[in-house]
Amino acid sequence: MNDTVIRVRGLRKSYGSTAAVDGLDLDVRGGETLAVLGPNGAGKSTTVQILSAQLGRDGGEVAVLGTDPARADRRFRSRLGIVSQTAGDLLELTVAEVVRHFAGYYPRPRDPERVIAEVGLSGQAKRKLRQLSGGQRRRVDVALGVVGNPELLFLDEPTTGFDPESRRRFWDLVRSLAADGTTVLLTTHYLDEAEALADRIAVIAGGRIRASGTVAELVDEREVAVTWRDGAETTDAPTALVAELRGAYGGEVPGLCVARPSLEDAYLRLTGQEAGA
Amino acid sequence: MTMPSTLALGAARGAIELKQFFRERSSVVFTFAFPAVLLVLVGSIFDGDPIVGGVGGGQVLTASFAAAGIVSTSFVNLGTALAVERDDGTLKRLRALPMPPVAFFLGKIVLVVVASLAELALLLAIGVLMFDVDLPSDPAAWATAAWLFALGITACSLLGIAASSLARSARSAGAMTTLPYTVLLFISGVYVPLQTLPGWMADVGALFPVKWLAQGFRAALLPDHMAAQEPAGQWELGRVAVILALWCAGGLVLCLTTFRWRSSLTR
Numbered sequence: 001m002n003d004t005v006i007r008v009r010g011l012r013k014s015y016g017s018t019a020a021v022d023g024l025d026l027d028v029r030g031g032e033t034l035a036v037l038g039p040n041g042a043g044k045s046t047t048v049q050i051l052s053a054q055l056g057r058d059g060g061e062v063a064v065l066g067t068d069p070a071r072a073d074r075r076f077r078s079r080l081g082i083v084s085q086t087a088g089d090l091l092e093l094t095v096a097e098v099v100r101h102f103a104g105y106y107p108r109p110r111d112p113e114r115v116i117a118e119v120g121l122s123g124q125a126k127r128k129l130r131q132l133s134g135g136q137r138r139r140v141d142v143a144l145g146v147v148g149n150p151e152l153l154f155l156d157e158p159t160t161g162f163d164p165e166s167r168r169r170f171w172d173l174v175r176s177l178a179a180d181g182t183t184v185l186l187t188t189h190y191l192d193e194a195e196a197l198a199d200r201i202a203v204i205a206g207g208r209i210r211a212s213g214t215v216a217e218l219v220d221e222r223e224v225a226v227t228w229r230d231g232a233e234t235t236d237a238p239t240a241l242v243a244e245l246r247g248a249y250g251g252e253v254p255g256l257c258v259a260r261p262s263l264e265d266a267y268l269r270l271t272g273q274e275a276g277a
Numbered sequence: 278m279t280m281p282s283t284l285a286l287g288a289a290r291g292a293i294e295l296k297q298f299f300r301e302r303s304s305v306v307f308t309f310a311f312p313a314v315l316l317v318l319v320g321s322i323f324d325g326d327p328i329v330g331g332v333g334g335g336q337v338l339t340a341s342f343a344a345a346g347i348v349s350t351s352f353v354n355l356g357t358a359l360a361v362e363r364d365d366g367t368l369k370r371l372r373a374l375p376m377p378p379v380a381f382f383l384g385k386i387v388l389v390v391v392a393s394l395a396e397l398a399l400l401l402a403i404g405v406l407m408f409d410v411d412l413p414s415d416p417a418a419w420a421t422a423a424w425l426f427a428l429g430i431t432a433c434s435l436l437g438i439a440a441s442s443l444a445r446s447a448r449s450a451g452a453m454t455t456l457p458y459t460v461l462l463f464i465s466g467v468y469v470p471l472q473t474l475p476g477w478m479a480d481v482g483a484l485f486p487v488k489w490l491a492q493g494f495r496a497a498l499l500p501d502h503m504a505a506q507e508p509a510g511q512w513e514l515g516r517v518a519v520i521l522a523l524w525c526a527g528g529l530v531l532c533l534t535t536f537r538w539r540s541s542l543t544r
Contacts, residue, residue, distance in 0.1 A: 054373050074280055078375035087366025092300035093293070104289050105374045107278045128300075148375075 004063075005030045005152055005183045006051060011060035013046050020046040022207035024060070033174070033184040034212075035198035037191065039271055043207040044187040045085060045156055051185070052082050052154045065152060078106050081150030081182075083141050083158050090140075091130040095121050098129065099143050106148035118176075119143045120169050134161045142170065146177060153177060155186040159193060171196055191263050201263075205271040218266045225265075229255035283377045290384025291391075298354070298388055307455070308354045309392065312346040313399050319468060320408050330502050335408025337506075339400065340498040341467040343422075344429065344491035346396040348461075351389050351430040353454045355437035360450030363441065363540045372538040385434070393430050413498060421497040421514065428521040429490045435528025436486075442535040461487040471508050479508065486524045493517040 006028035013021040021043040028034045038044050049055035051064050053072035062069055067076045090098050099116055103109035116125050119139040129137055138161060145153060155174070159167045174197055178184055188194055194201050195215055202212035211218055222236035228245060235241050238258050245253045298304050316338060323334035362368050371381060404410035413419065437454065444450040462468055464482035471479050471488075482488045495503065496512035504512045 052373060054369065074375040074377060076375075077373065078280065080373075082373050084366075084370070084373070087370055089362065089365045089367035089370060090297075092297045097293075097296070101289060101293050102374070104281060105286065105376050107280050144370075 003030050004028070005065060006185065007061075007063045008047075008051070009061040011047065011050065011062060012058045013043075013050060013055070014058055019207055021050070021057075024204070024208055026202060026209055026212075028183060028185055030183055031178070031181050032199045033178045033186065033197055035194035035201045036185065036187045036204055037189065037194050037201055037267060038187075038204035039189065042204045042271070044204055047204070048154050048156045048185065048187055049084075052080055053077060054082070054084075078148060079151045081145040081148055081153040083145035083153075083155045085156050086134075086138060086141065086160070092128060094126050094128050095132070095140055095143075096125040098140060099147055102144045103147045108149055109147055110149045112147060115143045115147045118146075118173055120166070135163060135166050138162065139166070139170070142173070146173075150182060152183045152185070155184065157187055157189070159188070159190065167193070191267060195263055203267060203270040210270040211266075215263050218270070219261045219263060220266065220269075221261060223261045223265060225257075225259045225261070227255070227257045227259075228253050280375065283380050284383070286376060286380035287383025287387070290380055291387025294384045294388035295391055298358075298392060304354065304358070307451070308349050308357070309396060309399075312342055312349050312396065313403060315345075315462075316342040316400055316403055317407065320403070324408055329506060330500070332499060332503055333408060336404065336410050337470075337495065337499065337503070338467075339404030339408055339410045340495040341491040342404075343397055343400050343494045343498065344425075344487065345462055345467045346400045347393040347426060347430055348433050348458065348487055348490065350392040350396045352433035352437040352440070353458050354392060355385060355389065355434050356440040356444075356454035357450045359438060359441035360444035360453065361447040363537065364447035364450075368538045389430055389434050393426065397426070410498070418497045422494065424518070425490060425493040425497060425521075428518065428525065429486065429493075432486050432521050432524035432528055435525060435532050439528060439531035439535050442537060446540075461485055464488075465491055467491050470506070472506075486521055489517040489520045493521075 004027055006026060008024060008026040011021050011024040011026075012019065024043065024047060026047075036044050036047065046055065050057045051062065051069060053064075053069035053076065056070060065076065065079055069076070093101075095116060096112070099112040103112045113125075116122055119142050121136060121139055121143065124132060124136060129140060132140070138158070142155075142158060145155070159170055162170060171193070174184060174186070178197075184197075186194070186197060200212060200214055201218060203210045203218070223234050224236065224238040226233050226235060226238050226241050233241060242253065242256070242258065245256070320335040320338045320342075323338060326334035359368075401410065401412065405412065440453050440457070441450065444453040461482065464474065464478045465485065465488035466474070466479070466482065467487065471482075474482070492507060492512065493514060495507070496514055496517075504510065507513070
């Protein structure tokens with residue numbers, strides 16, 4: 001399962017004169033969960049839509065499950081699961097009807113009742129989508145994305161609008177799918193979500209991948225933030241700095257705080273946004 | 278690992294389409310009930326008109342409204358539904374599925390055929406119960422009604438699909454279909470007899486399929502001597518067939534050149 005499932009080189013896509021994706025390179029290995037992090041308008045959704053054969057591209061090479069998505073056929077599509085950004089359709093149907101209907105499109109679907117239970121909607125199975133809350137409707141989207149038993153699952157900002165409890169349950173679901181060997185490509189602008197779910201993270205800004213790797217690889221260990229009442233400094237030798245400060249204050253350093261570099265620091269640096277700005 | 282068959286998916290689409298249509302209040306009220314309500318109202322107003330050759334105003338209107346009804350369940354229904362579905366993400370979601378596009382259109386055909394048959398039954402029932410319509414006993418009359426039905430819903434469905442592409446959003450979808458529909462009912466001799474229309478208005482109406490479909494249904498459902506009441510003095514069934522077939526061909530070309538799965542406004 002360690003073969004490359006997604007390979008992208010020099011992907012380009014413009015809307016009018018605006019380049020949404022501008023020379024993007026990306027590799028996703030079989031069985032891994034990759035989170036694509038980036039601000040709004042960075043090109044996350046456009047990339048996902050091109051890879052999942054929902055949108056054409058202007059340039060570059062793309063191979064998904066060994067196929068060019070621009071030449072997607074039914075068999076190719078049956079190997080994908082897609083949770084797009086929210087839609088307002090299917091409102092007159094019940095949860096059970098919708099999930100069962102969508103299972104019918106796939107050659108070897110998962111059990112619809114089990115999928116409904118996994119997304120935590122067993123109690124709402126007989127209710128129409130119209131009667132569900134926004135978060136519950138989003139969970140239906142997730143159910144429809146996984147009911148086909150996909151090898152590769154695209155999750156485009158899947159937990160927007162979830163309450164914390166629903167997010168945790170959704171994370172558990174994604175983890176169990178990943179544990180079963182499903183390759184997951186997740187876009188999000190929640191750093192904690194990327195950290196909780198992803199084996200690797202790719203940071204995207206301005207239509208390009210700025211960096212990718214594990215959290216440990218992205219975070220620059222040399223940038224430990226030391227702050228105290230009268231100042232702040234970033235250093236790769238925090239212990240020495242604290243010792244120096246102790247000497248200067250002759251004892252306790254007022255308001256001392258030493259913080260390991262976080263994913264947020266790395267993210268803000270990579271997307272060109274200033275921390276605290 | 279075999280993929281589900283296109284036919285089975287088409288049937289599943291048809292079932293889902295019917296459920297959605299008959300549960301959605303706006304489609305039931307505006308598409309399905311609208312022609313029936315109009316027939317009850319207009320028929321009641323004109324039923325007292327002097328009887329021509331033993332045929333009352335309500336009976337003539339029932340025949341014309343049979344045509345108007347299936348235009349509603351094909352043209353208005355598909356034109357509105359597709360514009361809404363393009364706008365609310367339905368089509369985008371479906372396009373991403375391992376579904377042959379043919380299955381989607383098979384589902385729409387099931388919807389239009391079933392809804393149109395139900396509409397026809399409803400309108401004829403109103404005619405029988407309220408306006409003393411005698412349903413024809415001659416199989417030839419039903420055969421005429423059958424080919425008119427087939428040609429009519431085919432032409433109007435294709436035109437509805439094409440019209441949906443003109444609507445820029447779900448909110449303008451109703452205007453793109455209901456306005457032309459209502460105008461055509463006036464200028465096609467459905468609400469008022471063709472002879473009472475200004476000449477230019479009847480001429481414009483004669484360009485569109487509703488006039489010919491209504492004339493055809495009058496031929497199928499009214500006694501033969503009523504042909505004298507038509508502007509041409511005869512039913513012109515041959516011309517009706519040719520014009521509806523031409524609209525089918527034109528509608529197909531328009532569909533193939535304008536149909537889009539995605540809204541131009543969404544990414």
